[in-house]
Amino acid sequence: DAKTTQPTSMDCAEGRAANLPCNHSTISGNEYVYWYRQIHSQGPQYIIHGLKNNETNEMASLIITEDRKSSTLILPHATLRDTAVYYCIVRTNFGNEKLTFGTGTRLTIIP
Amino acid sequence: NAGVTQTPKFRVLKTGQSMTLLCAQDMNHEYMYWYRQDPGMGLRLIHYSVGEGTTAKGEVPDGYNVSRLKKQNFLLGLESAAPSQTSVYFCASSYRTWVAGENEQFFGPGTRLTVL
Numbered sequence: 001d002a003k004t005t006q007p008t009s010m011d012c013a014e015g016r017a018a019n020l021p022c023n024h025s026t027i028s029g030n031e032y033v034y035w036y037r038q039i040h041s042q043g044p045q046y047i048i049h050g051l052k053n054n055e056t057n058e059m060a061s062l063i064i065t066e067d068r069k070s071s072t073l074i075l076p077h078a079t080l081r082d083t084a085v086y087y088c089i090v091r092t093n094f095g096n097e098k099l100t101f102g103t104g105t106r107l108t109i110i111p
Numbered sequence: 112n113a114g115v116t117q118t119p120k121f122r123v124l125k126t127g128q129s130m131t132l133l134c135a136q137d138m139n140h141e142y143m144y145w146y147r148q149d150p151g152m153g154l155r156l157i158h159y160s161v162g163e164g165t166t167a168k169g170e171v172p173d174g175y176n177v178s179r180l181k182k183q184n185f186l187l188g189l190e191s192a193a194p195s196q197t198s199v200y201f202c203a204s205s206y207r208t209w210v211a212g213e214n215e216q217f218f219g220p221g222t223r224l225t226v227l
Contacts (some may be wrong), residue, residue, distance in 0.1 A: 042220060042221070043219050044201070045218075046215040087153065100170075102153050
């Protein structure tokens with residue numbers, strides 16, 4: 001799996017959009033970008049994924065640059081419950097179902 | 112649906128003791144995984160299974176054994192516990208599909224293990 005680089009920590013004011021960056025400069029053409037989060041030592045939770053188009057679901061939006069070397073996870077209206085560690089992961093879907101977790105970004109939502 | 116459950120939630124062992132962690136899922140998933148998470152670190156894959164009766168090594172398999180006798184259960188065993196195995200253990204499961212997003216992993220709540 002390609003390596004990802006994320007900032008160690010970020011703060012965001014409650015109600016504002018939280019933008020979490022991720023660099024994946026060695027991503028291959030058949031690798032997807034996945035985001036998971038882990039709230040206070042609970043099991044990680046899937047958020048969103050994408051290949052090359054921007055994606056949106058009920059939890060977040062994912063913006064992938066045209067060269068696919070970086071992406072941004074956007075939480076449009078952050079709440080205190082969004083305080084968590086966010087993991088950016090790249091992986092293929094061809095016979096490799098494993099996830100490789102880095103250290104992620106610790107996002108703190110400030111009241 | 113209960114999703115992914117893990118038993119026990121907490122356990123304290125002495126060095127050299129053995130124990131088995133149980134993971135159960137009720138989503139009819141083919142794939143199951145065991146991860147460990149040490150303080151301040153991301154999850155690391157210990158072992159995984161792509162189907163009933165099959166297992167494979169992950170990133171950090173030493174000191175652990177696994178079994179998948181039933182599709183819904185995945186057991187992680189520590190034959191002779193060591194302090195280095197103090198960690199939080201997470202189980203996960205997923206469908207066996209190559210459709211992106213449909214193979215997301217669902218995680219259990221974790222087992223906190225301390226080895227003295």
